[in-house]
Amino acid sequence: xxxxxxxxxAELHDKLKLNADQEKxxxxxxxxxxxxxxxxxxxxxxxxxxxxxxxxxxxxxxMHEHEEHMTDMLxxxxxxxxxxxxxxxxxxxQSMPGGHHRHGEHAPS
Numbered sequence: 011x012x013x014x015x016x017x018x019x020a021e022l023h024d025k026l027k028l029n030a031d032q033e034k035x036x037x038x039x040x041x042x043x044x045x046x047x048x049x050x051x052x053x054x055x056x057x058x059x060x061x062x063x064x065x066x067x068x069x070x071x072x073m074h075e076h077e078e079h080m081t082d083m084l085x086x087x088x089x090x091x092x093x094x095x096x097x098x099x100x101x102x103x104q105s106m107p108g109g110h111h112r113h114g115e116h117a118p119s
Contacts, residue, residue, distance in 0.1 A: 022105045026098050039090035043083065 019040060028036055052072070057065050094102060 018105075022102070025101050025105065026094070028098075032093050032098075035090045035093045039086050042086035 023036065026032070026036075052068065057068065060068065091099060091102065
């Protein structure tokens with residue numbers, strides 16, 4: 011998974027053709043993503059001895075952590091996205107999840 015992410019980042023980086031100022035913003039964006047890696051799934055043994063309400067509390071706590079992660083990533087994304095030209099933004103949009111060019115898909119003609 012990590013290798014796929016790094017390959018995708020390298021391909022996107024090349025497509026964007028960043029200038030020196032944009033490169034600094036790119037490095038900050040990528041660094042934030044590495045810093046904020048989500049936690050691993052729960053170990054079933056960790057949940058096995060808990061009551062249903064306790065398990066739900068753990069899952070809710072994890073959900074809040076994930077929400078904080080997403081909020082921090084959104085701030086980093088907006089900071090990077092803001093230094094891109096409109097054409098670079100279009101390339102970025104198409105290259106990210108939900109864009110038109112993911113996993114061999116092509117935009118409609």
